[in-house]
Amino acid sequence: MSRMHSGQRLLSVSSYRSGISLLLAAVVWVAVAGGAFGQDDNARFSSWAKVEAASETKAYKEAMTGGGAFDATARGFLEQIALPQLQLESNRPTIERIRKRLREFLLGGIANEKSADEATKTVSVFMESLAARNDADPVSRVNAMLLIGELQSPDRKPWPPAAATLAQAVANADLPKAVRIAACVGLAKHVEATRGVVEEQQRLAALAVPAIVAILKEPTTPESVAQNDWMASRCLSMLPLLGPMKPATAEDVVRILNDGSRSINVRVRAAAALAAGADAESKIDAAALIQSIGGLAVSSLEGDVAAGDKLLLERQYGGGSGPPLPGAGGYVSPDEMPTYGPPVDLTGRPPVDQVIPKEVCRRAAWRLSVLADSTLTDDSKRGLALLLGDIPPAASRLAQSLRRAALELDARPEEVILRQTFASLKPAAAAGGTPAPAAASK
Secondary structure, three states, X not given: OHHHHHHHHHHHHHHHHHHHHHHHHHHHHHHHHHHHHHHHHHHHOOOHHHHHHOHHHHHHHHHHHOOOOOOHHHHHHHHHHHHHHHHOHHHHHHHHHHHHHHHHHHHOOOOOHHHHHHHHHHHXXXXXXXXXXXXXXXXXXXXXXXXXXXXXXXXXXXXXXXXXXHHHHHHOOOOOHHHHHHHHHHHHHHHHHOOOOHHHHHHHHHHHHHHHHHHHHOOOOOOOHHHHHHHHHHHHHHHHHXXXXXXXXXXXHHHHHOOOOOOHHHHHHHHHHHHHHOOHHHOOOHHHXXXXXXXXXXXXXXXHHHHHHHHHHHHHHOOOOOOOOOOHHHOOOHHHOOOOOOOOOOOOOOOOOOOOOHHHHHHHHHHHHXXXXXXXXXXXOOOHHHHHOOOOHHHHHHHHHHHHHHHHHHHOOOHHHHHHHXXXXXXXXXXXXXXXXXXXXX
């Protein structure tokens, strides 16, 4: 009995050693074979053009368009061959086109509805992982998030499950701002797709509003002001499409409107969001907000005028381009007439030098127009003034004044018109009253 047990133990040890040897041999073979296979794949799939022409791609397309199941082979093709193309340096010059092809070519025409959903989910999971990788190339990460926002259902509408991924990325302060901006772009597509469908708005609001509020609450630093303002502006434009604002959300938007440290454009969009999305249940002080709008209109013009004045001073005394402008107010006496620089007309005055560009004047017109409509639209059907019951005459006059100024600036985007508008609005705002109508141009 002892000899038998001893023999069995020897046989077990021998078998174990033999098994280990075989396993090691198999591992070495797999490593060698796998290495050779990987090197071959690197050459065969070194660009998207080669992937599209590959036999594996043909097999995948035939299976998917023929109604086949999305099995392990199809998943492996996407995860190991097709989707990594977004990261390859060789595809960088055409990465936008390749991102589009990944969606249209790989996900388009799938006959089996379940297979289509599984394939789309695979793309979403892969791209979410890529966008979150700190060691991945920034351009690839941004395009990965953009692709998630571009995923579609068979009805060509945004793929609903992507909304949660996008909202989470928007609110994730650990992600790079560029990736979060890409998520904002995608989330906006989902929000827009719910227009006019109350049930869909409510479903999406549960996901999107918390992310939007996170953006509105996020502190702004000098290094991130441009990115934060962009995201805040995009989020403010989404809010009215997600149903009436709840009091807590409206409070955050009001804070943005009254925050002098935020950019003028963001504050203007906050006014528009309140006018479009707030109702009686939002618990806002409409009268105070209308007064804030009047002040914001003046502040927006004041900033443009101040920038123009600064540039003029730099030209006159700071060694800017061209000689200093002689004479007070640009007037040139006969003794001061220059022998260089811009020509003078017969009155002795130089041509008008518009230091405030036309683009700035048109931007000012847009701001005034939005603020006018936020107060009360021209047909008196929308605006914060409606929340006050009977429309106050002062609110109506403010809206008319701002709208008139906007129309004139849009028709004549000239510095003199902008300065006249500022001069006409400033005194009334300083006194706490309604801005006077813009001065008529001659």
